[in-house]
Amino acid sequence: MKKTQLAILLSFLSCLCGWGQARFVPDAEIVKVGEVEFQVPRRVVFGFTNRGDADLRILEVRPSCGCLLAVFPREPIAPGQHGEVEVTFDAKMLGTFHKDVEIRCEGAEPIFLSMQGCVVREVHDYGAEFPIDLGNVLLETNYLEFDDVSRGDRPCVELRLVNKEKTPFRPELMHLPAYVKAQYVPETIPAGKVGTIRLELDSEALPMLGLNQTSVYLARYLGDKVGDANEIQLSAVLLPDFSQLTDEQKAAAPRLEADKTDVQLSASDKARRTETVTLSNLGKSDLHIRQVQVFSRSLSVSLGNQTLRPGRHTKLKISLHPEHLSSKSRPRVLLITDDPEHPKQIFNVEVAGIK
Secondary structure: OOOHHHHHHHHHHHHHOOOOOOOOEEOOOOOEEEEOOOOOOOEEEEEEEEEEOOOOEEEEEEEOOOOOEEEEOOOOEEEOOOOEEEEEOOOOOOOEEEEEEEEEEEOOOHHHHHEEEEEEOOOOOOOOOOOEEEEEEHHHHHHEEEEEEEEOOOEEEEEEEEEEOOOEEEEOOOOOOOOOOEEEOOOOOOOOOOEEEEEEHHHHOOOOOEEEEEEEEOOOOOOHHHHHHHHEEEEEEEEEOOOOHHHHHHHOOOEEEOOEEEEEEEEOOHHHHHEEEEEEEEOOOEEEEEEEEEOOEEEEEEEEEOOOOOEEEEEEEEEHHHHHHOOOOOEEEEEEOOOOOOOEEEEEEEOOOOO
């Protein structure tokens, strides 16, 4: 009762004083992972978006038992931005499981997310967990991201795959860029089993600030060729470095604000294929927009001014080209700026009218 009264009082004061408030909105509250092989750890990613108008800070993530290991972003999530909480389940006990994590954010009530499934000695159904079918191999995804990378970082992402054949399979990625190294675990995947490709990014070798995007291809058999069927899109977002700024310089820095970060466009209605976003500089010095990039060729953008003086505005125009829509990526627009608090601004594009 006291907690409820306190929450109401804080909400009233927020409205009265004009305080901003963060809002943690999960992509899904429950993730069903199906069958999990005994003693093979299973990683689940709980995506979320800050739907509030202030930075979101996760203070703590509390797993419901010692069989879970949680990793969460320590940096604040800006309004409109997407984040991820990674939870790994050790799968050391057979049988059905229902595990929770409690997420505590600054100034908000706890949020509970769940993963459900069944630990078995031999997995028989991989369909829901590995939806990308390459014929002899199933993939859990064909789109991999290294997000929010700084120079010097060496982050890793993993791609799991299933060997559908009755003979062992040796995976290999073709056209791997020089800034990524691959490790195959195991090097040869037994028939009907799951393997992992672990990719490590050398951020020092990234060619440019902002979005670095390329395609790699999984060789399904000896002599396989590259093509749309075995393509895996790979992207990395390199952020500018503001670690050397003094407190005085940060106080005098520019500050980007957008009137919206979620954009709705239509694939069927020509009149709704373009949206305009207003960008403002609320800081104390000139704001420089260093990069304007799209994650999908189904989008194009135009920007009025790349330099904004304090208190000035400009327009970002986002247009949709439905003929280039692909299931391999989420349509988004990326801005890289010299705002030290929010050097990256993402605009998520929701597309209606897709058959």
